Amino acid sequence: MADFRNILMVVNPISGGEEKDGLITEVQLAVEQINCEFHLFKTTGKNDIKKIKEEVDQIQPERVLVVGGDGTVKIVAEALLHKDLPIAIFPGGSANGLALNLGIPEKRKQQIEVALGDHFTSLDVLQINDELCLHLSDIGLNAELIKNYEAASIRGKFGYLMQSIPTLIKSKYPYEYEVEVAGKVYHHKGIMLAIANCTKYGTGAKINPEGQHDDGKFEIIIFKNLDITEILGTLREDVKFNPDFAETIATDQAIIKCKKPIAFQIDGEFIENTQKIKVRIAKKSLKIAVK
Numbered sequence: 001m002a003d004f005r006n007i008l009m010v011v012n013p014i015s016g017g018e019e020k021d022g023l024i025t026e027v028q029l030a031v032e033q034i035n036c037e038f039h040l041f042k043t044t045g046k047n048d049i050k051k052i053k054e055e056v057d058q059i060q061p062e063r064v065l066v067v068g069g070d071g072t073v074k075i076v077a078e079a080l081l082h083k084d085l086p087i088a089i090f091p092g093g094s095a096n097g098l099a100l101n102l103g104i105p106e107k108r109k110q111q112i113e114v115a116l117g118d119h120f121t122s123l124d125v126l127q128i129n130d131e132l133c134l135h136l137s138d139i140g141l142n143a144e145l146i147k148n149y150e151a152a153s154i155r156g157k158f159g160y161l162m163q164s165i166p167t168l169i170k171s172k173y174p175y176e177y178e179v180e181v182a183g184k185v186y187h188h189k190g191i192m193l194a195i196a197n198c199t200k201y202g203t204g205a206k207i208n209p210e211g212q213h214d215d216g217k218f219e220i221i222i223f224k225n226l227d228i229t230e231i232l233g234t235l236r237e238d239v240k241f242n243p244d245f246a247e248t249i250a251t252d253q254a255i256i257k258c259k260k261p262i263a264f265q266i267d268g269e270f271i272e273n274t275q276k277i278k279v280r281i282a283k284k285s286l287k288i289a290v291k
């Protein structure tokens with residue numbers, strides 16, 4: 001176990017709709033048992049990046065524990081950018097895609113062991129326009145679904161399910177994408193274009209079988225149609241896409257243009273309707289505790 005003096009725990013109190021006091025108490029006990037000072041910061045949804053930066057500057061922790069979903073991990077990552085400070089993830093959102101990709105255990109005791117342990121991975125991060133992306137971003141139908149989910153009042157997985165049929169009915173797909181990679185321009189029509197740093201969504205759907213979070217590359221995957229058999233196939237571990245369904249381009253930077261503004265999401269948060277996206281990778285920028 002690593003040697004700590006201060007640990008900061010950042011908790012999103014509303015993520016995943018679950019109560020987190022039990023987890024906080026358990027982690028606090030484990031931290032105090034190793035004679036380390038425990039500091040707690042609860043996000044408010046307003047200016048959290050700035051406030052976490054201030055907490056970190058004041059406390060000078062050796063590790064930051066994050067309790068929340070992908071959106072919360074992203075907030076913490078933005079606050080810690082360019083600092084060599086490892087984080088640990090306690091999956092606590094309705095979508096925990098990054099934790100799933102990194103194999104963070106499901107049992108609390110093991111999560112605490114990992115969080116206070118000394119095994120790490122170095123995650124590449126993507127810069128997409130002015131935003132950071134740790135995991136997965138997409139332009140098209142899935143982002144449209146997230147936009148509708150965020151505008152509705154029902155949270156959690158059921159909330160997504162409730163929005164899926166109206167999204168399918170209202171969306172104006174196929175969308176037209178122009179992808180510029182290494183001086184080459186590709187034109188595609190499809191239901192969605194994913195920008196993937198990892199392999200899976202938080203639902204377990206494996207949309208980027210070739211992806212690795214630390215290889216200095218990301219994948220652009222264009223999904224051409226709503227083939228339900230292929231979509232269900234992404235739930236298998238050994239996914240192989242039919243080229244009529246999906247096409248993949250691996251790169252370290254790209255420019256994506258759309259004919260009309262299309263819904264665009266990063267790590268499960270709707271960003272805006274957009275027509276142009278610039279993506280580049282920053283290699284191994286975030287140190288995360290893993291098994």
Ligand SMILES: Nc1ncnc2c1ncn2[C@@H]1O[C@H](COP(=O)(O)OP(=O)(O)OP(=O)(O)O)[C@@H](O)[C@H]1O
Nearest residue numbers: 012015016043044045068069070071072093094095
């Ligand atoms: N106290 C708070 N009240 C309201 N929103 C908050 C609060 N703290 C953080 N947030 C917001 O929560 C979002 C991140 O949630 P996260 O993705 O981690 O969990 P989630 O359960 O997956 O979320 P969602 O159900 O919205 O997908 C960010 O938009 C952040 O600004």
